[in-house]
Amino acid sequence: MKVPSNEPAIRLVMLPKYTNPDGDIFGGIILSMIDEAAAVEAQRQAHHRYVTVSMDSVQFHLPVQVGDIVSLWCQTIKIGRTSIKIHVDVLAHPRCSDEEHKVTEATVTMVAIDMDRNAVPVFGV
Ligand SMILES: CC(C)(COP(=O)(O)OP(=O)(O)OC[C@H]1O[C@@H](n2cnc3c(N)ncnc32)[C@H](O)[C@@H]1OP(=O)(O)O)[C@@H](O)C(=O)NCCC(=O)NCCS
Structure with missing residues (x-):
């Protein structure tokens, strides 16, 4: 397992197109970014095609809010035979403001798959 990255997997400014009718950013947008960030982290650990099998906690x-710069920080917490479990912290x-604060967190499990969509070992056989 590689050491945690010293940079976020994704950093993005929140645009008005991501808002709900009350002007806050949709939770689903944040979940989508968490999914993408976990995929980036999985690729950093080992090069494969990955699918998301679960998103927990x-x-x-x-x-x-609109205008916030959102950063997604990933930490791989477990590499199994075919899966990688990744914790994602979302900071806004x-x-x-001079300060960032944690707005969301989740744990994502990605599974390495082959071209037939069968799970394959992350490392070796
Ligand atoms: C992910 C997928 C390939 C797993 O296939 P499978 O034949 O069930 O494979 P397995 O049961 O051997 O599980 C593979 C790995 O996933 C893990 N896993 C399976 N279900 C899980 C769950 N609900 N939560 C966490 N890990 C899970 C297993 O523990 C195993 O990990 P390991 O090899 O590191 O021990 C298959 O379920 C799938 O294609 N799901 C759809 C994925 C997808 O389309 N995601 C996008 C959603 S829009």
Whole structure:
């Protein structure tokens, strides 16, 4: 297992197109970014085609606003035979603040698959 990356898997500014009618960022947008970030982290560990098999322990701590710069930090917590379990922390940096805060976190399990969509070993056979 590689050591945790010293940079976020994804960093993105939150645009108005991501909002709900109340002006907050949709939770589903954050979940989609978590999924993408976990895929980036899985690729960093070992090159494969991956699918998401589960997303657990999702916690929305705080709302995200338009203009926030959102960073997704990944930590691989377990590599099994064919799966990689990754914890993702989502941090938001509001435009008018010097501070970042954790807005969401989740644990994602990605499975390495072959061209027939069968699970394959992450490392070796
Ligand atoms: C992921 C998938 C390939 C697993 O296939 P499978 O034949 O069930 O494979 P297995 O039962 O051997 O499980 C493969 C690995 O996934 C893990 N796994 C299976 N279900 C899991 C779950 N609900 N949560 C966490 N891990 C799970 C197993 O523990 C195993 O890990 P390991 O090899 O590291 O021990 C298959 O279920 C699949 O294609 N699912 C759809 C994925 C998808 O389309 N995702 C996008 C959603 S839009």
